[in-house]
Amino acid sequence: MPPLRGRGSVSGVGIGLRDPHFEQLMAAEHGVPWVELLADNFLARGGLVPQQLERIADRYALTLHCVGMNLGGSEPLDLGYLGGIRAIAERTAPAWVSDHLCFTRCHGHHYHDLLPLPYSEESVQHIASRIRQVQDFLGRRLVVENVSAYLCADAPLSEAEFVAAVCDEADCELLLDVNNLYVNQVNLGLDAATAIAQVPLHRVREVHLAGYEDKGDYLIDAHNNRVSEPVWALFRRVARALPSAPVCIEWDNDIPPLDVLLDEAQRASRILDEAVRAVA
Amino acid sequence: MTPLAQWQHDLAAAIDGGTTIDVALAARSVPGLSAEQACEVYRRSSQGARVAALSDVYPVCRQLLGRQSFDGLARKFVRRNSSTQPDLNRFGDGFSAFVDTVVDTQKVFAGLPWLGELVALEWACHSIYYADDDPPLDLGPLADAEPSQLFLRPISALVWLRTTWPVHAIRAAHRDGDDPSALRIEPGEWCLVIERRGYEAWVEVVDTELWRLLDSCAQGWDLARLAADDSLATERLGELIERGWMGAVERRNDVV
Numbered sequence: 001m002p003p004l005r006g007r008g009s010v011s012g013v014g015i016g017l018r019d020p021h022f023e024q025l026m027a028a029e030h031g032v033p034w035v036e037l038l039a040d041n042f043l044a045r046g047g048l049v050p051q052q053l054e055r056i057a058d059r060y061a062l063t064l065h066c067v068g069m070n071l072g073g074s075e076p077l078d079l080g081y082l083g084g085i086r087a088i089a090e091r092t093a094p095a096w097v098s099d100h101l102c103f104t105r106c107h108g109h110h111y112h113d114l115l116p117l118p119y120s121e122e123s124v125q126h127i128a129s130r131i132r133q134v135q136d137f138l139g140r141r142l143v144v145e146n147v148s149a150y151l152c153a154d155a156p157l158s159e160a161e162f163v164a165a166v167c168d169e170a171d172c173e174l175l176l177d178v179n180n181l182y183v184n185q186v187n188l189g190l191d192a193a194t195a196i197a198q199v200p201l202h203r204v205r206e207v208h209l210a211g212y213e214d215k216g217d218y219l220i221d222a223h224n225n226r227v228s229e230p231v232w233a234l235f236r237r238v239a240r241a242l243p244s245a246p247v248c249i250e251w252d253n254d255i256p257p258l259d260v261l262l263d264e265a266q267r268a269s270r271i272l273d274e275a276v277r278a279v280a
Numbered sequence: 281m282t283p284l285a286q287w288q289h290d291l292a293a294a295i296d297g298g299t300t301i302d303v304a305l306a307a308r309s310v311p312g313l314s315a316e317q318a319c320e321v322y323r324r325s326s327q328g329a330r331v332a333a334l335s336d337v338y339p340v341c342r343q344l345l346g347r348q349s350f351d352g353l354a355r356k357f358v359r360r361n362s363s364t365q366p367d368l369n370r371f372g373d374g375f376s377a378f379v380d381t382v383v384d385t386q387k388v389f390a391g392l393p394w395l396g397e398l399v400a401l402e403w404a405c406h407s408i409y410y411a412d413d414d415p416p417l418d419l420g421p422l423a424d425a426e427p428s429q430l431f432l433r434p435i436s437a438l439v440w441l442r443t444t445w446p447v448h449a450i451r452a453a454h455r456d457g458d459d460p461s462a463l464r465i466e467p468g469e470w471c472l473v474i475e476r477r478g479y480e481a482w483v484e485v486v487d488t489e490l491w492r493l494l495d496s497c498a499q500g501w502d503l504a505r506l507a508a509d510d511s512l513a514t515e516r517l518g519e520l521i522e523r524g525w526m527g528a529v530e531r532r533n534d535v536v
Binding site: 112 | 313322363365367410436437476479
């Protein structure tokens with residue numbers, strides 16, 4: 001079967017496609033220019049899943065977002081999993097494929113969570129090497145996302161320095177999650193704007209926006225809320241530097257009606273428009 | 281072990297090990313969080329993802345037990361059973377056996393002696409949904425081959441179960457909005473075949489004869505062995521094929 005092609009290009013503000021919104025988004029486009037597919041939900045090769053993929057790819061420009069590559073892990077890369085991702089990519093022709101700067105597996109156990117790495121030179125070399133392997137396997141440049149972290153090793157690099165070093169070493173692109181970066185900086189008592197200034201913005205291929213949960217003493221990257229005001233403020237800074245970067249609204253828990261996500265997307269679009277006008 | 285591998289080992293052990301936190305990790309939490317709190321964040325998230333996956337796989341079990349009891353049971357299972365595949369849709373096999381081990385021990389399960397069988401049926405329906413498609417059946421290998429060289433293999437999207445309770449009816453009543461109290465739940469014996477129809481799992485009660493024939497094929501019996509067993513209704517092999525339950529006719533030349 002020939003590969004399918006999403007309509008249009010990935011630009012402007014898209015949303016992370018989640019199951020409760022699937023039929024609504026298939027019935028009408030709602031002004032959503034593109035969607036980000038959580039590729040791990042589409043690994044099945046039979047039944048309804050391939051048909052769903054066809055419907056999405058026929059209607060939307062899309063990207064593939066992964067959570068299972070285990071890029072930072074110490075165990076060999078799972079070629080079976082990567083083969084599944086490659087097959088989805090061949091079918092849907094995504095604009096790009098992304099995963100996270102973390103590890104997700106240890107001693108054969110999958111944690112289904114994004115576990116942090118020490119910001120060390122060893123980590124940089126290790127994950128960059130694996131990113132290069134994945135890029136070779138997929139035959140495309142990978143986009144990697146910064147993650148939230150609640151434990152930090154005693155390591156010489158800052159988060160931004162770590163991210164920059166990995167992107168340089170692996171020659172990959174960056175999915176800048178503004179919310180994750182904000183959560184980390186606040187939890188560490190650091191200034192998020194300073195951290196943003198250190199991120200290699202020339203590597204940014206996509207921006208994520210999501211909501212955190214305020215636990216009082218700390219923030220959790222729960223993806224269960226609207227984007228917070230401080231994160232919008234940080235996003236304005238990013239938008240001024242990257243007015244044409246595609247942005248994705250992510251919402252993974254306590255998923256609200258689609259209209260709420262569309263509302264968030266419209267707000268992000270307005271900020272991008274302001275940034276474009278400011279640049280002009 | 282490299283420092284990076286050690287870090288991963290320590291963190292994974294802390295997540296798995298409940299309250300035991302490695303000393304090296306204790307100095308590494310962010311200011312607003314103790315190391316124990318930080319590990320608890322990861323523990324909850326990791327376990328929560330798997331509990332949520334079980335909730336999706338076992339909706340009738342969850343409905344019967346109530347959210348709190350189901351989540352408690354699922355957390356126990358998750359703590360004892362790690363996920364061995366990156367695809368979370370593949371997690372939860374074994375929950376039936378786990379339920380069987382606890383069903384006689386707690387009040388919440390009183391009156392539900394069939395819960396393990398119901399859970400097995402729900403897993404079958406779930407796995408059918410995600411099973412591979414099979415190519416069209418090719419009967420070519422049947423030509424010019426000895427029966428002892430021929431094997432019929434069921435399609436990927438097929439499960440066959442024997443139950444001692446009418447769990448198919450219990451599941452249907454709870455899913456279809458019927459009045460479950462109208463069900464007569466008495467022990468007996470049922471032969472079930474679960475297949476995919478229109479992308480959904482379809483549960484059918486079949487006669488024992490057909491079920492045994494299907495099971496014997498799946499066990500890898502060649503056609504000669506099937507024919508030699510007088511207790512099997514081999515004249516119904518065509519029915520298995522007509523129903524679309526057979527995925528392949530395999531010819532093995534190494535078998536005489």
